[in-house]
Amino acid sequence: MSADRDRVSALVDELLDTHDPSTTTPAEFWGAQFDLGLAWVQFPVGFGGLGVAPALQEVVAERLDAASVPRNDLINFVGLGTAAPAIVGFGSDEHKRRYLRPLFTCDEVWCQLFSEPNAGSDLGNLGTSAVRDGDEWVVNGHKVWTTLAHVSSYGILVARTHPELPKHRGLTFFLVDMRTPGVEVRPLRQISGEAEFNEVLFTDARIPDSMRVGEPGEGWRVTIGALMHERSHNADLAKRPRGMGPVAHAVRLWQDMGMTDPARRDELMRIWIEAEVIRLTSIRAEQLRKSGTPGPEGSTGKLATGILPQRVFEFCMSLLGPAGMVISDYEMRQPDRMFEGNMGDGTENIEIVKAFLNSRSATIGGGTTEIQKNTMAERVLGLPKELRPDRDVPWSSDSAPVR
Ligand SMILES: Cc1cc2nc3c(=O)[nH]c(=O)nc-3n(C[C@H](O)[C@H](O)[C@H](O)COP(=O)(O)OP(=O)(O)OC[C@H]3O[C@@H](n4cnc5c(N)ncnc54)[C@H](O)[C@@H]3O)c2cc1C
Numbered sequence: 167m168s169a170d171r172d173r174v175s176a177l178v179d180e181l182l183d184t185h186d187p188s189t190t191t192p193a194e195f196w197g198a199q200f201d202l203g204l205a206w207v208q209f210p211v212g213f214g215g216l217g218v219a220p221a222l223q224e225v226v227a228e229r230l231d232a233a234s235v236p237r238n239d240l241i242n243f244v245g246l247g248t249a250a251p252a253i254v255g256f257g258s259d260e261h262k263r264r265y266l267r268p269l270f271t272c273d274e275v276w277c278q279l280f281s282e283p284n285a286g287s288d289l290g291n292l293g294t295s296a297v298r299d300g301d302e303w304v305v306n307g308h309k310v311w312t313t314l315a316h317v318s319s320y321g322i323l324v325a326r327t328h329p330e331l332p333k334h335r336g337l338t339f340f341l342v343d344m345r346t347p348g349v350e351v352r353p354l355r356q357i358s359g360e361a362e363f364n365e366v367l368f369t370d371a372r373i374p375d376s377m378r379v380g381e382p383g384e385g386w387r388v389t390i391g392a393l394m395h396e397r398s399h400n401a402d403l404a405k406r407p408r409g410m411g412p413v414a415h416a417v418r419l420w421q422d423m424g425m426t427d428p429a430r431r432d433e434l435m436r437i438w439i440e441a442e443v444i445r446l447t448s449i450r451a452e453q454l455r456k457s458g459t460p461g462p463e464g465s466t467g468k469l470a471t472g473i474l475p476q477r478v479f480e481f482c483m484s485l486l487g488p489a490g491m492v493i494s495d496y497e498m499r500q501p502d503r504m505f506e507g508n509m510g511d512g513t514e515n516i517e518i519v520k521a522f523l524n525s526r527s528a529t530i531g532g533g534t535t536e537i538q539k540n541t542m543a544e545r546v547l548g549l550p551k552e553l554r555p556d557r558d559v560p561w562s563s564d565s566a567p568v569r
Contacts, residue, residue, distance in 0.1 A: 177203065
């Protein structure tokens, strides 16, 4: 491990020596980072990694943060957090060669085509169909809440290929070129007025079989593998330096408004301490993971990082008083990156009122708080499992739940 750490450190030296972040374009820098194997150090050599322990990515992240290298995760959150691990874990070498580098440089942004009007928490119930026709699959269906689909070149799609099997067993995972005829992206406007996400309609869209990831019917395994990575990626965002993350906005607002009220200061301190506990718990979870004995701390990451921004921005709104009722504008815009306030490093300039509105989604996206609690109840506390009457029933049968 220590030899690997030295090797990673030496490669970061080389990266920073040859690509000064202040004069290199972000895409060029990220490309060089990928080529040196510092994109995801645990991935195989040649595919953005070095084949070493994932914990060593921390060495890269710390050094690049200190050198003010721009972050690519808000531009290509799904690409980095979900599509790349699915491609590396289950894709062909051709998939890895073709898609990973432009994904990491953000030349190709990715979106996640999982949720549907009747399949969110119960994702296994999804109904978008893919029917084999020679070397292609013909896809029909309706996806929703597809973040950044309007700027995406590619998407990861789960579709039902075997309706006669029980719901989780009849799914298949695909990569989709978003420019395929029959793929239509329509904006969905959210509470802040902007449309960061979309609905995506598939009408006889033809996907080549070469874009299938995993075997037909193996889609659930690939999806869960990819989502597990998304959850830990989300939780990683809690590991910011002390006092950064969403809570930094509350501290800055407190200072800017020249607040002195001791009761309000107590409130701010309570939130700050909560943020610090989440940060430390996240570090402990990471250390336990590294030692090979992951503990329950890991499961709390997504839960806590969802609730915290809501607490922070509710507090900010209470400081703003009547000013919190005024929003700068309610234009329908389609941003080209994810909203930073809920998970950024606290240094960016954000509009508190919009951040407050957007923070409502933090306990829904990537799995709701209720579902996280169910998972913890069952897997961590060992409480009785939820009833799942449709688990072994063919998805298409009349006795399956109403969709
Ligand atoms: C900002 C944002 C971005 C998103 N981006 C994407 C994306 O890019 N791609 C994508 O595919 N999806 C995306 N989603 C969708 C997201 O994954 C779903 O919204 C989420 O899984 C919840 O599903 P749902 O909205 O259908 O709610 P439902 O599943 O219908 O849930 C409704 C309510 O019922 C509760 N509930 C449901 N089942 C249970 C249960 N068994 N026990 C207790 N309570 C339960 C839920 O907690 C929730 O409060 C995004 C969502 C948001 C908010």
